[in-house]
Amino acid sequence: MERLGVIGGGLMGSGIAEVGARAGLDVVTVEVSEEAAQAAAARVEGSLRRAEKRGKITTADVDVALERTTFTADLELLADCDLVVEAASEVEQTKLDLFRRVGAILQKDDAILTSNTSSIPIVKLGAASGRADRVMGVHFFNPAPVMKLVELIPSLTTSPQTLDRMRGFAAQTLGKEPIEATDRAGFVVNSLLVPYLLSAIRMYEAGYASAADIDQGMVLGCGHPMGPLALSDLIGLDTIRAIGQSLYQEFKEPLYSPPPILDRMVDAGLMGKKSGHGFYPYDA
Ligand code: NAI
Numbered sequence: 271m272e273r274l275g276v277i278g279g280g281l282m283g284s285g286i287a288e289v290g291a292r293a294g295l296d297v298v299t300v301e302v303s304e305e306a307a308q309a310a311a312a313r314v315e316g317s318l319r320r321a322e323k324r325g326k327i328t329t330a331d332v333d334v335a336l337e338r339t340t341f342t343a344d345l346e347l348l349a350d351c352d353l354v355v356e357a358a359s360e361v362e363q364t365k366l367d368l369f370r371r372v373g374a375i376l377q378k379d380d381a382i383l384t385s386n387t388s389s390i391p392i393v394k395l396g397a398a399s400g401r402a403d404r405v406m407g408v409h410f411f412n413p414a415p416v417m418k419l420v421e422l423i424p425s426l427t428t429s430p431q432t433l434d435r436m437r438g439f440a441a442q443t444l445g446k447e448p449i450e451a452t453d454r455a456g457f458v459v460n461s462l463l464v465p466y467l468l469s470a471i472r473m474y475e476a477g478y479a480s481a482a483d484i485d486q487g488m489v490l491g492c493g494h495p496m497g498p499l500a501l502s503d504l505i506g507l508d509t510i511r512a513i514g515q516s517l518y519q520e521f522k523e524p525l526y527s528p529p530p531i532l533d534r535m536v537d538a539g540l541m542g543k544k545s546g547h548g549f550y551p552y553d554a
Contacts, residue, residue: 271441272296275351277368278358279310279341281544282386285414286355288314291335292327292415293444298340298347307341314339315414349377354440355408356395357386365390366398373399380501382432384408388509389455389516392425402427409457410446412505420446425453449454451485455520456513464513465525467505467530470498474549475531481549499549503542511536 274290276283276299283299290297299314312544318332327335336367340347344369348354354372358364365385372383383405385395396402407423423500424433433450440448450459458462470484478484485497502510511533517526535548542548 271352271435271443273298273351273353273370274324274349275354277302277345277348277354277356277372278360278553279313280357281412282410282414283350283355283357284310284313285318285412286357286386286410287339288317288335288415289410289444291329291338291410294338295443296338297355298342298351300342300348302343304343307343311339311341314341317413321415346369346375348372349375350374352378352381354381354383355410356384356387357410360388360390360424360509360516361395361514365395369395369405370400371400373401373405376401380404382406382436385434386410388457388460389513389518389520391455392423393427394454396425396427403431406432406436407453407457408440408460410444411459418447420444420448421457421459422448422450423449423453423457425438455516460513464510464517465523467498467502467510468514468525468527469531471502471532472509472529474499475529502550503550506544507532507540507542507548508536 272295274295274297276287276297279299279301285301286298298308318335321327322329322332343385356368358368384398385407386409387407395452396405399405405430410419411417411419415512424435437448440446474481481499485500487495488497511528514526514528527551539545543552546552
């Protein structure tokens with residue numbers, strides 16, 4: 271695989287584009303507008319420069335990676351990709367529409383179309399694409415250039431060859447550690463993580479303790495690197511809400527249902543770190 275397409279250049283898409291470019295692939299990232307595409311380009315360059323400052327990569331590596339990446343609002347530029355990773359917002363209708371369009375745009379017969387979704391059924395995305403045997407879930411973790419884990423999610427209609435190719439690509443080309451999960455909302459990690467985060471948000475809503483004390487409790491009491499409310503801010507509160515809604519829709523377990531305060535915060539534009547405010551304030 272030589273040419274990678276990434277749809278959505280937000281928190282995850284920009285990280286996935288960086289991972290691809292650093293692995294030697296040509297990467298085209300598609301956003302909703304030219305302005306959003308330029309914002310994605312700035313995110314990728316900012317992250318590469320931070321890695322350079324920390325001594326993880328050289329200036330020459332940054333230059334080569336930047337040369338390999340393009341940013342556009344034109345979905346048609348995905349036509350000659352070998353692999354596409356869709357990382358647009360966690361909205362089912364948006365993803366269904368993208369899979370329908372991109373399924374028709376891809377020119378190479380063996381091109382693979384994947385989604386970084388956290389909770390939307392892969393089988394539905396495959397059906398929308400018209401090439402379901404070459405569609406699967408590939409779930410990266412945030413920040414994608416740093417986190418080793420990738421969940422691979424074949425659906426009922428994914429071919430064994432597609433899974434084999436992605437397993438090899440994730441491990442050998444990207445240097446990730448893949449695990450496999452079935453096509454159920456949340457896969458392995460979010461099925462365990464999201465109810466925990468939602469419980470912490472409910473605890474905060476009920477006034478058990480301050481955000482800082484809830485987080486400190488889990489950092490010092492359980493040895494977690496970060497507390498649940500700070501982690502929710504990092505993931506994005508809109509994304510947590512969307513994953514909770516999908517999990518609840520699939521399993522009807524009350525613990526997956528987003529609490530009212532999460533709805534109110536998202537409706538107010540408090541999305542966490544990416545919007546500058548969530549449970550904590552952040553610099554722009
Ligand atoms: P985000 O809100 O940071 O970025 C989403 C991007 O998608 C935005 O820049 C938006 O403009 C773009 N977008 C929306 N509709 C589009 C379209 N039709 N075409 C092209 N671009 C479009 O969200 P984030 O966090 O990057 O999440 C993206 C996906 O990754 C979601 O499916 C989410 O569940 C998943 N994910 C998120 C993780 C996290 O920690 N935030 C971790 C792993 C997966």
